[in-house]
Amino acid sequence: MSEWKTICAVSDIPVLGSRRVKRPAGPEVALFRTSDDTVFALLDRCPHKGGPLSQGIVFGDKVACPLHNWTIALDSGLAQAPDEGCTAKFSVRVEAGQVLLCEAELANIGLEFEPLKAGPCTRSC
């Protein structure tokens, strides 16, 4: 039986926007809110080259990745044709205006990927 963790209120997520959920390991989880207040959760990692989907533009039930504009379906994580690929999705419950995520999924999905890092490049060219 799954345990569910309260993350935030639906109203804490901007309409047609997102909010990131940090985890002890792995990339963050991106919560998305559509114009009809449906909430979806995806790994914050584009299936193309790992772009931060939480920084993308939400339209309808999709998000456009900010890096190269792939379109990802929020309900499945699938890239839309002609692109191919899938990012992991997380189960979402909304109860009394609160968003809940499955603790087992938070602890296990997408841990094979490194968390996204922001900041100046440290590679020598």
Ligand code: FES
């Ligand atoms: S990394 Fe998302 S479209 Fe390229």
